Amino acid sequence: METSPARLPYRLDPAGGCPHAVNARLLAQGAVAPVELPGGIGGMAVLGHEALKEFLQHPEVAKNARHFTALREGRIAEGWPLLTFATVPGMTTADGDDHRRLRSLAARAFTPRRVADLKPRVEELTESLLDGLARAAAADGGVADLRRHFALPLPMGVICELLGVDVEFRDRLHHLGSQVVATDTAPADAVAANRELVAVLGEIAAAKAARPGDDLTSALIAVGDEDGDRLSRPELIGTLLLMIIAGHETTLNLITNAVRALCAHPRQLALVRAGEASWADAVEETLRWDAPVSYFPFRYPVRDLTVAGTAIPAGTPVLAGYSAAGRDPAAHGPDADRFDVTRAGRPGAVRHLSLGHGAHFCLGAPLARLEATVALERLFTRFPGLRPAVPEAELAPHAGFVGNSVRSLPVRLVPHGS
Template identity: 40%
Template sequence: MTTSHHAPEDPADGLLHDLYGTTARLRDTAPVMRVTGTDGRLAWLVTRYEDVREGLANPLLSLDKRHALPGSYQGLALPPALDANLLNMDPPDHTRIRSLVARAFTRRRVEQLRAPVRRTADALLDAMAPLGRADLIAAYAAPLPIVVICDLLGVPEGDRRDFREWWDAVIAPDPAQPDAGARAKEAVGAILGFFTRLLADKRAHPGDDLLSDLIAARDEGGDRLTEDELMSLAFLILFAGYENTVQLIGNAVLALLSHPEQLAVLRADPSRLPAAVEELQRYDGPVPLAIRRFPVEDVRIAGVTVPAGETVLLSIAGANRDPHRFADPDRLDLGRDASGHLTLGHGVHHCLGAPLARLETQIALGALLERFPDLALDAKPDELAWRPSMRARGLTALPVVF
């Protein structure tokens, strides 16, 4: 192992402000590098497609924090009632819990949501239309998945809100705010209180929804779900289903408006939309890094030995722009075969809500482009602000005019 592979660096600035340039340099010079994260803790960053894809499916790379060495980077610090979720589990617990909710996300069940999702999208566009300009994140990309995932879970309309304030405080705190830590702690408390009240209400008033089904599995199924697992699963479904889709829609619209020749191709043939969404996910997806992993024993990655218990960060952004897998990867090409991109994961931890994320993005883009044929950016691309997070890649706002 060379010193370039082992010497700690601070990638925070590069990964935050030049994500694809930084991962391209690392792929070429140090595809498995020990780096220092924004919290000062060490981790191994992996950037080549084949290594990332293999790592996502490698059972020796555990998501369970019990395999982490003391002092290593472990990701978000959440209370047990929110932390007992699929992102911290390996089989067999992962298999047990995933099986309880997987039926809600089959392609057939998701396809039944097509008409309701389109109605929601049209209603949001109706509200935007008279204005002539909008922040597309606040007016469209954020509220659409909130409605969809809350309908799926059975969150009453009176309890719905824009969850971005809570979620941004936890995963994308503003570095200019001196009280960011206190804001994150306050947000976690608010999230915990929200789900505590929601589960109590659903127990008292069950309905025909996913959350009622999960409560029944917990209350009637003996050891099928613990109370912490139930709350953590509800938390994960809501926030993952909301967060990733917001960024996916926003990033996709920006990519299209920044590449008018590709936008023209899609407008000329809307049947390309499903394939286009795959390329848009590859080109600029919402998840720069996969959830951290911990080797259960020493592992070799691209010739580098990573000791047991140290943190491994698999770069989805780096893998999706690897020229050894995707020719001319920095070019948006809606005619490309983008299958095999890793935006939604790979292996047993492949995104449970992948069919729903694809459906929502296809409908969101299709309805938007159909309604506003003259849609354009209302700012220069280099003036747009990105959220200050290595966990999620998305815009703080996307001003458009139509």
């Protein structure tokens, strides 16, 4: 296959920002783009839907950082902001049999039945948080930050209850996790946040080992006892880190982005209210149209590859461009940049990749979908006139280019019957 002419690398902004304009420009030049990561490290981003689908399940693409050439050669500093993504022990950095072992251990404790059984608790917590959102708005002239008072504590509360993490740790875990995943964190701060996060998770794991309970952390500690194939301590800490960060940050962005999208497209919201589309449809269209994760690190070709006509040398750190793939007109049609909650029902509609594809498909996808669907339905039922309190252009973007959302979402509440 012929390769495309060389393109100048696009320098990813560590401070982040809305990715869609950049994605459109890069996609217009090809499905795979060279990028410059923080610290001047060269990488690639796979942006096109079909190219990403191929790459995510390619048998000669690895997740383990031993394949990361720049890291192996000592060119990655200790405080590099993406280092945790590359090196945290666990499912996201494991391959082959090792990945299957780690995923099966987590999956045995994180079963579909556990998720289904969580629905009443998700509904109960949602209603409680809506009460709190209303109180926050009443105390501030009718305006409250939906992200802070609702979109964050819902998934954080659910994942921490599932893991058996006490309330006292939750704000700290969110703060540390946010620093770890942000790509603009100063090197010294990134190192300190990562060390503190590992220490906090170690404290939680030690407490559960001493006093097991009916929770996922206790199950992860005990799950291998029957056959001796248990998680090592670094693997346990890495798994907890993954589940807590991915278990709330992604859903936090998803709920925030869905509310923004529905408020900005009142006709689409009206279709859901009228039963012509479901709240689950609104969730799926948000995942496609404004993916909660924009560029996810990392995968590494184990040999030189050509993807969509572009050469990717072995050992290159490659980002999965979920936000770009979600708006790829080659897959989703000429109106790919339009938010349409009925899209999934069209003949020939293409399923988005925003929760991954292949062996590393998001283990928590059913829980994220459940939380977001319940959250939207209850939120817009309770406050049918809800609207943003500030223009979209004034909302500060999420820190970094991995997550895709805004830092706060002030809304004005209009309760039912007002």
